[in-house]
Amino acid sequence: MVGDRKYDILGAKANGVASIGVRYGYAAPGELEAAGADFVVQSVEELSRLLEKLR
Numbered sequence: 001m002v003g004d005r006k007y008d009i010l011g012a013k014a015n016g017v018a019s020i021g022v023r024y025g026y027a028a029p030g031e032l033e034a035a036g037a038d039f040v041v042q043s044v045e046e047l048s049r050l051l052e053k054l055r
Contacts, residue, residue, distance in 0.1 A: 002020045
């Protein structure tokens with residue numbers, strides 16, 4: 001699951017899905033980490049690199 005708010009991360013966790021928080025969205029500083037995101041990226045480019053790495 002890729003999301004920009006804690007609700008996305010919490011939903012992924014509730015369904016047993018790995019989560020990637022993206023900082024270029026609406027989350028407050030530290031929100032994604034506090035929700036327990038498996039990964040957090042700063043940009044679309046960083047997201048792309050992470051997805052390739054996880055492939």
